Amino acid sequence: MTERVRVREMFPPGHIRTPFYLRGKTGEVERVLGPFGVPEQLAYGLTANREKLYRVRFTMREVWGEAAENPDDTLDAEIFAHWLIPAED
Amino acid sequence: MPHDHHDHDHDTPHSHTGMSSSGHPYRQDQDEPLTYWQNMEIAVRELLIEKGITTELEVMRQIDQMDNRSPADGAKVVARAWSDTAFRARLLEDATTATREMGFDIGALQLIAVENTDSVHNVIVCTLCSCYPRNLLGLPPDWYKQRAYRSRVVKAPRKVLAEFGLVLPDDVTVRVHDSTADMRYIVIPARPAGTEGLSLAELEKLVSRDSMIGVALATAPE
Known part of the structure; x- marks a missing residue:
């Protein structure tokens, strides 16, 4: 069974590798990778937490809504664990 | 008679203004201060x-x-995947290890290979910067790093691919891969029809850089 996750809709300052356009969006975990050092800490020379990295697959319908070019096409991105919460649906 | 320096400059071979003898404008020397x-x-x-x-x-x-790295390295990986089903399976399972066994080390990064089929077409982008599988494809093309490609291919991939001359049928799903963190991606284009019996060297010639980014298909044999 595929795991559904939601990207946290938060906007902290700093070096962040969670794209703006995916914040608040829900997708399915395509595969789990890592652990890797967290970029928010690595970018500032801090000792980085190591976290799982999720490849999350979003539908274009979910990302762009009515403006989607083809709603069933998909977008995959790598999102660190602390940016994800279980999807509520 | 006053000397017309401007016109004179245009006629001498050492002039750095106007057009060169090959008909192109001279490029400015880079005399600006360092940033x-x-x-x-x-x-x-x-x-x-x-x-x-x-x-x-x-x-x-x-x-x-x-x-010295170039798309010829990536083409070797693709040609082998087309020809060797066990290698193809290892490549799709763990591309970092499978390409390392061919001598292409990606260092601290990791590689994911995504395969085009009759029903799926993959395309790669890095919306946040310009992450690219440099160890297999060399330096990225300028357009890959530009905002136009990065911002548009995630929103209207079919339109962008059409601008590259690649029009996909509606029953093919487009999968865009945004390289947002530690993974790098290479597209394994579909093997063209009529290539049965070709050698690895002949197959490699059909695999362009753009086909491994996903903005083109592998070339059909002549």
């Missing part, structure tokens, strides 16, 4: 050399190594 980051790069490099951490020669060798 903050150019100064920073030089300062850090000189410090590292002074402290014996690296040498000029090592820096040049590293640049040379990067310049």
